[in-house]
Amino acid sequence: MSExxxxxxxxxxxxxxxxxxxGHLDSRWSGWFEGMSFSYGNDGTTVxxxxxxxxxxxxxxxxKVRDLGLPLVSVIQME
Amino acid sequence: xxxxxxxxxxxxPLPRTHVVRRPRLIEQLNxxxxxxxxxVSASAxxxxxxxxxxxxxxxxxxxxxxxxxKGDNDxxxxxxxxxxxxxxxxxxxxxxxxxxxxxxxxPSTETILTMLLNEISAHPHKFVFVLDDYHQIDAEWLGxxxxxLLDHLPAQMHLVIATxxxxxxxxxxxxxxxxxxxxxxxDLRFTPGEAxxxxxxxxxxxxxxxxxxxxxxxxEGWIAGLQLAALxxxxxxxxxxxxxxxxxxNRYIMDYLVEEVLQRQSESIRSFLLRTSILDRLHGPLxxxxxxxxxxxxxxxxxxxxxxxxxxxxxxxxWYRYHHLFAEVLHMHLKADHxxxxxxxxxxxxxxxxxxxMAADAIRHSLAAExxxxxxxxxxxxxxSLRRNRDEIAMLGWIQAxxxxxxxxxxxxxxxxxxxxxxxxxxxxxxxxxxxxERWLLALxxxxxxxxxxxxxxxxxxxxxxxxxxxxxxxxxxxxxLVLGNVQAVQQYARKALELVPEEDGLPRxxxxxxxxxASWRSGDLEEARRMFAEGLTRVKQAGAVSDAINGANAIAVxxxxxxxxREAMRTYERGLQLAVEHGDPNLRGTADIYVGMSEIYRELNxxxxxxxxxxxxxxxxxxxxxxxxxxxxCISMSRLREAQGDLNGALDLLLExxxxxxxxxxxxxxxxxxxxxRLRILQGRLGxxxxxxxxxxxxxxxxxxxxxxxxxxxxxxxxxxxxxIDHADRSLRDALELLGRLLQEAEAGGRIGSMIEIQVVQAxxxxxxxxxxxxxxxxxxxxxxxxPEGYVRTFVDEGQPMANLLEIAAxxxxxxxxxxxLLAALGRVDTxxxxxxxxxKKLLLEPLSERERDVLRFLATxxxxxxxxxxxxxxLNTLRTHTKNIYDKLEANSRxxxxxxAIELGLL
Numbered sequence: 007m008s009e010x011x012x013x014x015x016x017x018x019x020x021x022x023x024x025x026x027x028x029g030h031l032d033s034r035w036s037g038w039f040e041g042m043s044f045s046y047g048n049d050g051t052t053v054x055x056x057x058x059x060x061x062x063x064x065x066x067x068x069x070k071v072r073d074l075g076l077p078l079v080s081v082i083q084m085e
Numbered sequence: 086x087x088x089x090x091x092x093x094x095x096x097x098p099l100p101r102t103h104v105v106r107r108p109r110l111i112e113q114l115n116x117x118x119x120x121x122x123x124x125v126s127a128s129a130x131x132x133x134x135x136x137x138x139x140x141x142x143x144x145x146x147x148x149x150x151x152x153x154x155k156g157d158n159d160x161x162x163x164x165x166x167x168x169x170x171x172x173x174x175x176x177x178x179x180x181x182x183x184x185x186x187x188x189x190x191x192p193s194t195e196t197i198l199t200m201l202l203n204e205i206s207a208h209p210h211k212f213v214f215v216l217d218d219y220h221q222i223d224a225e226w227l228g229x230x231x232x233x234l235l236d237h238l239p240a241q242m243h244l245v246i247a248t249x250x251x252x253x254x255x256x257x258x259x260x261x262x263x264x265x266x267x268x269x270x271x272d273l274r275f276t277p278g279e280a281x282x283x284x285x286x287x288x289x290x291x292x293x294x295x296x297x298x299x300x301x302x303x304x305e306g307w308i309a310g311l312q313l314a315a316l317x318x319x320x321x322x323x324x325x326x327x328x329x330x331x332x333x334x335n336r337y338i339m340d341y342l343v344e345e346v347l348q349r350q351s352e353s354i355r356s357f358l359l360r361t362s363i364l365d366r367l368h369g370p371l372x373x374x375x376x377x378x379x380x381x382x383x384x385x386x387x388x389x390x391x392x393x394x395x396x397x398x399x400x401x402x403x404w405y406r407y408h409h410l411f412a413e414v415l416h417m418h419l420k421a422d423h424x425x426x427x428x429x430x431x432x433x434x435x436x437x438x439x440x441x442x443m444a445a446d447a448i449r450h451s452l453a454a455e456x457x458x459x460x461x462x463x464x465x466x467x468x469x470s471l472r473r474n475r476d477e478i479a480m481l482g483w484i485q486a487x488x489x490x491x492x493x494x495x496x497x498x499x500x501x502x503x504x505x506x507x508x509x510x511x512x513x514x515x516x517x518x519x520x521x522x523e524r525w526l527l528a529l530x531x532x533x534x535x536x537x538x539x540x541x542x543x544x545x546x547x548x549x550x551x552x553x554x555x556x557x558x559x560x561x562x563x564x565x566x567l568v569l570g571n572v573q574a575v576q577q578y579a580r581k582a583l584e585l586v587p588e589e590d591g592l593p594r595x596x597x598x599x600x601x602x603x604a605s606w607r608s609g610d611l612e613e614a615r616r617m618f619a620e621g622l623t624r625v626k627q628a629g630a631v632s633d634a635i636n637g638a639n640a641i642a643v644x645x646x647x648x649x650x651x652r653e654a655m656r657t658y659e660r661g662l663q664l665a666v667e668h669g670d671p672n673l674r675g676t677a678d679i680y681v682g683m684s685e686i687y688r689e690l691n692x693x694x695x696x697x698x699x700x701x702x703x704x705x706x707x708x709x710x711x712x713x714x715x716x717x718x719x720c721i722s723m724s725r726l727r728e729a730q731g732d733l734n735g736a737l738d739l740l741l742e743x744x745x746x747x748x749x750x751x752x753x754x755x756x757x758x759x760x761x762x763x764r765l766r767i768l769q770g771r772l773g774x775x776x777x778x779x780x781x782x783x784x785x786x787x788x789x790x791x792x793x794x795x796x797x798x799x800x801x802x803x804x805x806x807x808x809x810x811i812d813h814a815d816r817s818l819r820d821a822l823e824l825l826g827r828l829l830q831e832a833e834a835g836g837r838i839g840s841m842i843e844i845q846v847v848q849a850x851x852x853x854x855x856x857x858x859x860x861x862x863x864x865x866x867x868x869x870x871x872x873x874p875e876g877y878v879r880t881f882v883d884e885g886q887p888m889a890n891l892l893e894i895a896a897x898x899x900x901x902x903x904x905x906x907x908l909l910a911a912l913g914r915v916d917t918x919x920x921x922x923x924x925x926x927k928k929l930l931l932e933p934l935s936e937r938e939r940d941v942l943r944f945l946a947t948x949x950x951x952x953x954x955x956x957x958x959x960x961x962l963n964t965l966r967t968h969t970k971n972i973y974d975k976l977e978a979n980s981r982x983x984x985x986x987x988a989i990e991l992g993l994l
Contacts, residue, residue, distance in 0.1 A: 032340040034421035050335040072220075072249055075129040075309065075410055076337060 020057040022084040023064060027052045028077040038070055051079055093366060093398035093406075095170050097150040097215075098138035105275075105283045107136060110268060114140045117245075117266030118213075121238050122259060125247040127270040129410040130309025133247040134217055134396075136273070141213060146243075148213040149173050154365070156445075158224040160194050171201065174212050178204050181669065193709070194230050196670045199237075203959055206239035218409075219248035228253030235259065274306030283308075288315035288392065296325065299332045309394075309410055313342035316392060320349060339414045347418070357384060358393075359423065362415035363430050363453070366398065367405040374437040375430050428454045439463065444470065448483055457487050465497050465546045481505050494542050496522040497550045500557050507561055515565055519558050526555060553593075556586035560593045563600045575604040595624030599637060606644060606753050609792025609835050615644045631668045635661045635675030636712060640752065642682050647755065649838025651686050651875040658683050659993065666943075671936060677703040677711035681722050683933075688726050691878035691911050695933065696726050702936075717746040721756065728765065729879055737765050753793065760800045767807045775804045786824045790831045795840055798828055802847055809854065822851050842872045843880050850887050862900060865891055869901040881908045889914055934975060934993065941968040946985045946994055 025042070031052040033044045042056035058064050064081075071078055114137075117123040125133045141148045151170040157163040168179035182197045216231075231244075232254050238244065246252055259265035275283060280301040284290045292300075304310035314331065321327050327345075334341055347355050360376040361367055369382030378384070385405050388395040394411035398404040407415065420427060431454035438447035444467040451460040464483050484492065484502050492498050499522035507515045528538035528545070529552065545551045563578035582597035602617030622637035638661030645654035658679045665673035680703035687696035700723050708716055724739035744758045759778055766774040784801045788794070805821035808814075825848045832840040845868035852861035872880065881888055889912045896905040934942060937958075944954040955965040969981075976991075978984035988994045 029337040030335045030340075031337045035340075035417055037420050038417060046335075052337075073129055073409070073413060074337070074339065075131075075307065 020059060023058045024082045024084060025054040025067065025071065026079040027071060028079055031076065039067060091166065091169060093404045094152050094166055095150055095173055096398045097141060097148060098134055098396065100139040100142045101135065104135060104139055105279050105287055107279065110136055110272060111140050113266065113268060115144060118243050120266050121235050121244060121264040123245045123266050125245065125268045126251055127273045128249055130307055131270060131273040132308040133273065137215055137245060137247060144213065146211050146213050147174055148215060150215045150217065152217045153219060153221045155221055158222050160226050164194060164197050168201065175208055193670060193672055194226060195233055196672060198230060198234055202237050202239060205241050208241045211241050213243050213245060215245040215247065217247045219246045219252055220250050275301065275308055275311060276306065277301050280306060280311055283311060284315055290315055290318055296328050299328050303332045304338060309408065310338040312392060313346060317342050317345035339410065343414045343418065353378065358415055359419040360430055362407065362412050362419050363427065364434060365406065368403060371434065371437050375433045432456055435459065452483065452486055457491050461487055461491055461495055461498060462546060465495060468497065468501055468547065468550060493521040495544045496525040496554055497545060497547055500554050503561055507564055512565065512568060515561065519561060522554060522558060556582055556593055559585055560597050563597060567600055567603055572604045572607050575600055579604065591624045591628030592630060595621045595628060598624060602640065607793060611644050611648055612836055615641055631664055632674040634664055635673060635679065639675060639678050639682060647837050647839045649842060649871060649875060651689060655683065655686050672706050672710045674710060675712060677706045677715050678718065681718050684722050688729055689879045690876055691882060693726060693729055700726065714752060717743050720746060721761065724761065733765055733769055737762065740765065756796050760797045763800050764803060767803055772807055772811060775807065779804055786820045790827060792835060795828065798824060799844060799847065806851055806854065818851060818855055822848065825851065838871050842868050842877060846880055846884060849891060850884060853887055853891055861891055862895055865895055866900045869904055873901055873904045878908060878911050882911050934972060938968050938972050941965065942972055942988055942993065945981050
């Protein structure tokens with residue numbers, strides 16, 4: 007437990023995340039999701055990838071996804 | 086409050102003429118009326134608002150509607166809107182709550198809600214209350230408040246919440262009890278049949294079944310998507326190919342379709358849509374100003390009729406908004422395609438709002454335009470009205486968004502900012518801001534100084550505020566000095582402030598007076614301190630700052646106790662509570678501190694049950710009903726109570742807890758935790774720790790004495806006595822007696838009878854240890870004489886066995902025999918010569934009235950009949966009778982009239 011906490015602590019700053027959405031989101035939205043790159047899957051999904059400062063920023067981003075009414079497929083923290 | 090905008094928040098969307106009927110959902114909503122809460126929870130664009138509006142029009146109950154926005158994260162603002170919405174049901178709802186909300190220190194949210202619930206429960210009809218866009222608020226208090234509301238919701242009201250994400254409410258519990266009915270995304274999606282009906286009837290498109298199916302599949306029944314698709318198809322030459330392409334495309338529906346729709350619009354409509362997307366409310370003239378066009382009203386009506394995601398916000402079609410999702414997509418297009426226009430558009434909006442007297446919106450858009458100079462101007466001009474409306478939170482947010490460099494040239498903003506920082510405990514920047522302001526004050530001296538200041542770049546928009554600055558700056562300096570512990574500076578600044586601040590400016594004058602009181606208190610001049618606090622209390626109370634007045638009452642009571650005036654202290658506390666009640670909130674900030682203080686008095690009177698009850702009461706109220714040091718003081722008082730109950734370990738634990746909670750504030754810490762701990766160690770026979778404390782504090786019998794360290798020096802004397810018990814060295818006894826003699830002199834000179842009583846008790850014990858019983862009795866007699874009128878008990882009883890022996894001798898020799906026997910009884914010595922007990926507290930109730938009994942008492946003093954009172958308090962007649970009987974018992978009265986008379990005598994009314 008403490009080990010996991012420790013590693014979370016270390017990565018709290020600028021952990022890399024991939025947020026996968028259903029539907030191709032126009033890259034003009036990149037201003038909304040600052041610092042995230044857009045890539046598109048053949049399965050019709052969009053992957054927003056980038057470094058996220060902390061959990062607050064992550065939740066802020068998920069809230070924007072929510073407000074667009076876009077189905078959220080997955081959120082993954084990359085090693 | 087801006088009325089037109091407020092009205093738009095309360096507007097119930099009328100059913101669209103061509104809306105698709107959704108009987109299965111309407112039925113579900115109707116069934117939900119049996120429970121307390123209906124939750125309509127789905128992403129943007131699923132037709133939540135439309136459905137609820139449609140249902141309300143035919144549900145047979147009146148409805149109140151409140152569309153929430155980010156601003157409602159401020160609890161006060163939320164409540165004002167909430168009450169306004171309720172008033173659309175019944176005019177008279179919440180009149181008193183509104184008054185309370187507009188006061189300087191509004192009551193807690195829960196108090197307001199309780200007042201409203203009481204009124205609702207007396208309403209003859211059932212109604213529905215809709216909270217739309219609930220997800221806009223993420224403040225934690227909202228969930229608590231709504232949960233509280235639901236827990237106590239009368240049958241008259243049914244609550245509907247529409248939201249994009251599940252609210253922070255105990256949904257599981259509500260569900261299990263059958264109080265909750267839910268409509269979720271799966272319910273709200275258009276079925277293929279509804280999609281067909283929508284495209285056909287609402288949008289006027291005749292499509293084949295296959296085409297309808299293809300659209301339904303592509304949008305998955307998402308209504309916003311279908312509506313936008315229909316808009317794109319209108320006037321499209323080749324609908325089948327549009328549908329084919331759309332269905333085969335993976336893009337986000339909004340991206341695909343908004344582009345389609347925008348492309349088919351004229352340049353002027355396209356530009357109108359994009360430019361006005363920066364607005365959260367649309368209004369013809371405002372849109373004209375922002376879009377640089379004309380005929381905004383006509384355009385908005387046209388868009389509404391064309392199903393263009395424009396939602397009316399009032400009956401008269403004056404205010405509209407875009408569907409949130411549509412606005413978001415438009416705004417994205419604006420930012421991506423015309424990034425250079427965004428600031429200019431916000432500026433136009435800001436100017437329009439300013440010209441139309443809506444300061445908050447003007448500031449918001451000005452900040453969005455990143456025009457800081459303009460923002461600073463607007464904020465400065467808004468200070469007086471914002472102060473009146475208690476919008477300081479919004480205000481602080483705006484100031485902090487501005488660059489410091491800009492604020493420095495604006496003395497009015499500087500001082501306002503400094504005050505807010507000081508209140509927030511961020512001391513380091515306070516002095517900087519005050520100095521920034523001060524260098525401009527030369528402009529007040531003469532025309533020459535004014536010219537100089539102006540040519541150096543000073544900006545002042547509000548001359549009246551500017552003239553107040555010298556006084557305000559000095560008050561803040563006094564406050565800062567006090568926090569930093571510089572008593573002399575406090576007195577200097579506060580006195581100067583009283584010269585500078587005009588008589589009619591109550592709040593700063595009250596603050597300066599109270600600061601003088603605190604300074605006198607620290608230096609041991611209690612009488613002066615008390616006078617100052619009393620004067621300050623009156624002033625801040627007149628200025629409407631009731632919590633500050635209660636805090637003043639607290640200080641006065643603590644001082645009274647040091648002066649040995651327990652009754653006066655108790656009366657002061659009661660008056661403090663009374664202030665809160667009169668203000669409409671028995672849990673007003675500061676009342677929890679009062680209950681702690683009252684428990685101290687009850688402990689001294691040896692009414693330990695009452696002491697404990699008061700402590701528990703204050704804990705129940707919660708930390709928000711107390712000032713920052715409340716939890717610290719609570720632990721100290723509870724520790725002393727545990728000690729009196731004989732639980733020394735429990736007492737010690739509480740002291741350790743208190744130590745961790747200590748944070749310096751304006752009040753004098755008369756009994757430092759470390760000294761209290763030392764006294765406990767003495768009782769536990771752990772002298773080593775006690776001696777360590779003496780060494781650590783650098784205490785010595787030769788010290789110069791001062792009030793601030795009095796408690797520590799008395800503790801030192803006690804340590805010396807404990808040492809003597811072990812080493813039997815005369816020296817420690819002599820030292821203790823000499824120190825106590827000096828302490829007594831000081832206490833007497835300072836009029837601190839409370840201190841004298843304790844010092845004389847310790848002197849008596851010391852003489853007794855010396856074997857000098859006559860001297861011991863002399864001191865004891867003096868102490869008893871001072872203590873008897875006020876009914877002190879614990880100060881004697883806490884000394885235990887040696888005191889019991891002395892009291893027995895005293896009683897037998899006729900020294901205050903009745904009082905001595907009472908104390909002996911409290912010490913557990915059975916008294917055979919029991920004399921009729923004198924009433925120890927003629928003017929104070931031994932058993933205080935409970936809060937509810939006080940409520941009842943207040944009504945007893947009116948003309949209301951019993952049943953009327955019961956109705957007002959929402960209790961049964963029987964309960965009322967019980968309360969009344971208790972009141973009579975406690976007041977020793979036999980009739981209502983007598984009870985009221987006694988209550989007035991006792992200062993309870």
